[in-house]
Amino acid sequence: MATVAQRAPLVCLCALIIYAVVDLKWVYGANVSYDHRSLIIDGQRKLLMSASIHYPRSVPAMWPDLIAKAKEGGIDVIDTYVFWNGHEPKEGTYYFEDRFDLVKFVKIAQQAGLYVNLRIGPFIAAEWIFGGIPIWLHYVPGTVFRTNNEPFKRYMEKFTTYIVDLMKHEKLFASQGGPIILSQIENEYGDMESNYGEGAKPYAMWAAKMALSQNIGVPWIMCQQYDAPDPVINTCNQFYCDQFTPNSYSKPKMWTENWPGWFKTFGSRNPHRPPEDIAFGVARFFQKGGTYQNYYMYHGGTNFARTAGGPFITTSYDYDAPIDEFGLLRQPKWGHLKELHEAIKLCDSALLYGEEKNLSLGPLQEANVYTGQGVCAAFLSNSDEEHDKDVIFQNKSYHLPAWSVSILPDCKNVAFNTAKIGVQTSIVEMQSIDMMSANSLLEEESNAAIHWETFKEKVGVWGNDVFTTNTLIDQINTTKDTTDYLWYTTSLQVDEKEPFFSNGLLPVLIVESRGHAMHLFINNEFIGSASGNGDDITFKYEKAIHLRAGKNDIVFLSMTVGLQNGGPHYDFVGAGISKVKLEGFRDGSINLSTNDWTYQIGLKGEQLNLYLESGVGNVQWEKAASPPKNRALTWYKARINAPPGNDPVALDMLSMGKGQAWLNGRMIGRYWPISSSPFAGCPSKCNYRGKFLPNKCSTDCGNPTQRWYHVPRSWFNPTDNLLVLFEDKGGDPTQIRFVKREAIKLCGLISEAHPPHLKYWRKTITNSIELENTARPTLNLQCPEGSQISSINFASFGNPQGACGAFEKGSCHGVQSSSIVQKDCIGCKSCSVTLSVEKFGEDPCPGASKSLAVEAYCS
Numbered sequence: 001m002a003t004v005a006q007r008a009p010l011v012c013l014c015a016l017i018i019y020a021v022v023d024l025k026w027v028y029g030a031n032v033s034y035d036h037r038s039l040i041i042d043g044q045r046k047l048l049m050s051a052s053i054h055y056p057r058s059v060p061a062m063w064p065d066l067i068a069k070a071k072e073g074g075i076d077v078i079d080t081y082v083f084w085n086g087h088e089p090k091e092g093t094y095y096f097e098d099r100f101d102l103v104k105f106v107k108i109a110q111q112a113g114l115y116v117n118l119r120i121g122p123f124i125a126a127e128w129i130f131g132g133i134p135i136w137l138h139y140v141p142g143t144v145f146r147t148n149n150e151p152f153k154r155y156m157e158k159f160t161t162y163i164v165d166l167m168k169h170e171k172l173f174a175s176q177g178g179p180i181i182l183s184q185i186e187n188e189y190g191d192m193e194s195n196y197g198e199g200a201k202p203y204a205m206w207a208a209k210m211a212l213s214q215n216i217g218v219p220w221i222m223c224q225q226y227d228a229p230d231p232v233i234n235t236c237n238q239f240y241c242d243q244f245t246p247n248s249y250s251k252p253k254m255w256t257e258n259w260p261g262w263f264k265t266f267g268s269r270n271p272h273r274p275p276e277d278i279a280f281g282v283a284r285f286f287q288k289g290g291t292y293q294n295y296y297m298y299h300g301g302t303n304f305a306r307t308a309g310g311p312f313i314t315t316s317y318d319y320d321a322p323i324d325e326f327g328l329l330r331q332p333k334w335g336h337l338k339e340l341h342e343a344i345k346l347c348d349s350a351l352l353y354g355e356e357k358n359l360s361l362g363p364l365q366e367a368n369v370y371t372g373q374g375v376c377a378a379f380l381s382n383s384d385e386e387h388d389k390d391v392i393f394q395n396k397s398y399h400l401p402a403w404s405v406s407i408l409p410d411c412k413n414v415a416f417n418t419a420k421i422g423v424q425t426s427i428v429e430m431q432s433i434d435m436m437s438a439n440s441l442l443e444e445e446s447n448a449a450i451h452w453e454t455f456k457e458k459v460g461v462w463g464n465d466v467f468t469t470n471t472l473i474d475q476i477n478t479t480k481d482t483t484d485y486l487w488y489t490t491s492l493q494v495d496e497k498e499p500f501f502s503n504g505l506l507p508v509l510i511v512e513s514r515g516h517a518m519h520l521f522i523n524n525e526f527i528g529s530a531s532g533n534g535d536d537i538t539f540k541y542e543k544a545i546h547l548r549a550g551k552n553d554i555v556f557l558s559m560t561v562g563l564q565n566g567g568p569h570y571d572f573v574g575a576g577i578s579k580v581k582l583e584g585f586r587d588g589s590i591n592l593s594t595n596d597w598t599y600q601i602g603l604k605g606e607q608l609n610l611y612l613e614s615g616v617g618n619v620q621w622e623k624a625a626s627p628p629k630n631r632a633l634t635w636y637k638a639r640i641n642a643p644p645g646n647d648p649v650a651l652d653m654l655s656m657g658k659g660q661a662w663l664n665g666r667m668i669g670r671y672w673p674i675s676s677s678p679f680a681g682c683p684s685k686c687n688y689r690g691k692f693l694p695n696k697c698s699t700d701c702g703n704p705t706q707r708w709y710h711v712p713r714s715w716f717n718p719t720d721n722l723l724v725l726f727e728d729k730g731g732d733p734t735q736i737r738f739v740k741r742e743a744i745k746l747c748g749l750i751s752e753a754h755p756p757h758l759k760y761w762r763k764t765i766t767n768s769i770e771l772e773n774t775a776r777p778t779l780n781l782q783c784p785e786g787s788q789i790s791s792i793n794f795a796s797f798g799n800p801q802g803a804c805g806a807f808e809k810g811s812c813h814g815v816q817s818s819s820i821v822q823k824d825c826i827g828c829k830s831c832s833v834t835l836s837v838e839k840f841g842e843d844p845c846p847g848a849s850k851s852l853a854v855e856a857y858c859s
């Protein structure tokens, strides 16, 4: 075997050649085609790892870093939907600035040397408002979404063409030298077809044909479209896609949505998918002939402003993704998948050009072996959900943990096992920020709170733009989603002879709503609230109420919490109060549904643009030493300095009720720290073994679904930032704080049962794969940007016990553990410690299997 030093010049030369090829593809254009095995780019079959990062769910200032982190994580392709309603807010008025600067986003991916999969849709679902389709299109007469409907098809074609032309103009398709190697039309329509009757099939086929007619020079895909016509590739979206086969032998097996976590809805738990299970799913997919895999999402980000769909999708779209909402690496998830990608890539020649053989190794154990042109790679899997298993493969014994895959790039040695996490865990937390330095108005005060001024929004009708009818009308058809808020106001004459004035039995108000939330005010007083949730958007509300003799004002503030983003005929799902009656009257019940209802759309503060610098002066704000608490319908404003430092920041809204927040005129989003039920079902420990479903490993039962709201750093000026809230329910603004998100601790645990670190694998000049004979499991620690390892809190070479964050020494412990780790790590941005007796100078328990556990702080 050649030594590393001997091989070095060759490695460099290869790198240069690869670089030149990479460069040329952007200049002259690449030919992208496919065969049954994979996409083929300029004649080369490709194994591709892809990452969904949605450009409007972060800010342009974050894009280069997110894309660089994806690349470092072993990603080849950036996948994004195109967000039609963000780009065409009014018919014929296009917007491609700021977070919607699609061209810039694609070019940043290109500059990073990555490919792009542009999923145009334009129906996208995505937990995005109205599934990405502009609301105005619903009101173009005769339009029905996602079926064989002329207006819908006409507008869909027009927008698709607009995007394709824009990309062509910027030379962004691979055929033109750009990074876009794939594009998607529609989204999971195959799963929806049975709801659309006769219009379904012709629409799906029309969509494919329309896409093909765009001549983009790269393949089109349709996900979950079982009968996608040639040459459109049908792809799989599921938690596992190893069993998927495309609809023709000539198409490669592609996985466009592998969900490495899940989204959240207000009032629900916090879902998590364990890294071992994600890795298992990915390894199984490539084991079974897969060739392209995309994490939906790799960075979920934030549903800024009112872009969240659902209804009830939270403002955070963190998704438990490998990069968290704030742009920090989620460890060990990100690192475990990075190692998985490296291990799979070590097998690429064998996988892409070898012959495949499937061997049974047991009832739930199998090997898939790929051999050819001097290379051999094998994947050994154990799909047993409970039991580890020792198997014999090519005369050698291998221990396969339950629900895991071992990857053998040379058919002999294990490079990676999906259930063995060898990378660091980072404990990332929200930390308080010293707001003294952040709040210019507070220099003389010892209290670090933000100094608020207030403006009270009127209950019910506030302006002239009102109308009255004797029916309860649909909210969405009325507001056309220009606002979350619609006032339903009526009045009732109550006779003093009504029995409840004497018998003490209060009348009962019964309200039904199609969704999504409402507050009730009687005679100008806040009485109560009700809402649906992510499982059922409708709700019923019953309340014993006090009425007075004479005229009573009954007022509802009905609220949407994000429009429907999918489902059968979702464009026709309504919202708002649908029935109102009163019981306990002399004549029985009173039906208020047919009363005269006066409607006012939105809030006065919205109309006056109170959240904009240009509108904030439109009202007289009240100043008080202490702002009102628990008061519904209150606008709060403050002037603040940017929080010091560079860490990502968020607003802690735990003390607030429900509302919306803006910084410098940009809407942060809806806030609503509503809690999930304490009994919703959160396991104390998450078992990665067995099929994952979104509810399997949830946390935060009984806690607010979303407490922290991301405010991008790039939205701040150094001083004098305008922070505005509209609180619709009532809360305590004095407790609102900016917090920063920081990795505070790192830890790692490896054992002799871990495969040697991947850095010991080499591709030789003949393209075969070798493992160096000095190879050992290695523990790697890396601090976040701008920090270094400042202390080692715990280190034990022996048999340490416990998990990350709570390690303890076991019966076997090398006395020099700490000093050796300290010597290698303190003062370094990153360090590697090999698990070996030589390294630790002595064997604390000869003959016993040993591990190494380390916990470190960065600063």
Ligand code: GAL
Pocket (backbone or CB within 6 Å): 124, 125, 126, 127, 187, 188, 237, 257, 263
């Ligand atoms: C898929 C859909 C995506 C997203 C995902 C769940 O079915 O294609 O757009 O909604 O579910 O996050």
